[in-house]
Amino acid sequence: xxxGEEDPQALSIQExxxxxxxxxxxxxxxxxxWYRQNSxxxxxxxxxxxxxxxxxxxxxxxxxxxTSKKSSSLLITxxxxxxxASYFCATRGFQKLVFGTGTRLLVSP
Amino acid sequence: xxxxxxHPSWVICKSGTSVKIECRSLDFQATTMFWYRQFxxxxxMLMATSNEGSKATYEQGVEKDKFLIxxxxxxxxxxxxxxxxPEDSSFYICSARRVRDSLxxxxxxxxxxxxxxL
Numbered sequence: 432x433x434x435g436e437e438d439p440q441a442l443s444i445q446e447x448x449x450x451x452x453x454x455x456x457x458x459x460x461x462x463x464x465w466y467r468q469n470s471x472x473x474x475x476x477x478x479x480x481x482x483x484x485x486x487x488x489x490x491x492x493x494x495x496x497x498t499s500k501k502s503s504s505l506l507i508t509x510x511x512x513x514x515x516a517s518y519f520c521a522t523r524g525f526q527k528l529v530f531g532t533g534t535r536l537l538v539s540p
Numbered sequence: 541x542x543x544x545x546x547h548p549s550w551v552i553c554k555s556g557t558s559v560k561i562e563c564r565s566l567d568f569q570a571t572t573m574f575w576y577r578q579f580x581x582x583x584x585m586l587m588a589t590s591n592e593g594s595k596a597t598y599e600q601g602v603e604k605d606k607f608l609i610x611x612x613x614x615x616x617x618x619x620x621x622x623x624x625x626p627e628d629s630s631f632y633i634c635s636a637r638r639v640r641d642s643l644x645x646x647x648x649x650x651x652x653x654x655x656x657x658l
Contacts, residue, residue, distance in 0.1 A: 466649075473633060473651035474584075519583060528574070528635070528647055530584045 435531035443537045450507040452534040454520030461523045463503050467516045510538045542568050544636050546650035561619045561653045563634030569614035570636035578631040590617050624657040
């Protein structure tokens with residue numbers, strides 16, 4: 432399977448803390464993307480990092496990419512209860528977008 | 541922003557019947573649309589890729605005769621689950637990629653359709 436793996440599978444933190452999620456993948460990629468999904472809803476695109484980039488920021492999000500290790504991380508700083516959701520990494524190869532297994536984040540007030 | 545809609549948002553049907561799910565790009569033209577399915581608390585699995593005016597490309601293990609995909613225009617793709625069975629119950633999500641978009645790597649996702657087969 433080309434599907435990437437994320438860890439942890441589940442993460443529970445308090446508001447104000449930082450949340451870090453990791454993604455590992457198997458094949459060469461053009462870019463890697465992170466998405467958020469609230470329970471039973473569609474996906475929201477968060478950030479895209481290209482294969483020649485190492486780090487990218489967007490608001491409270493920080494994404495890193497290490498193509499030599501085939502891994503990426505998503506850091507959410509100063510988390511809020513509204514950040515509670517599932518987070519998926521997705522890798523773009525030739526045409527397809529392949530999703531990782533996801534991390535379920537719970538942020539408690 | 542680019543908006544993708546799906547209809548219906550949820551559907552309940554009897555075993556053996558067929559169900560059609562529509563995916564529309566509302567404010568842009570999509571050369572390529574993708575169909576995913578998602579089981580509870582699991583990731584999205586790509587089922588097929590459809591390009592406007594041509595046959596869909598199915599992922600390994602996905603029955604093309606069971607999941608019929610039609611991409612008749614640059615704004616509409618349909619997924620028909622034929623002779624549905626309870627194991628077809630799932631969350632189906634479509635996604636669209638814009639035509640001639642400088643951000644062509646970005647896919648826009650619909651809100652999903654929850655199918656329950658009794």
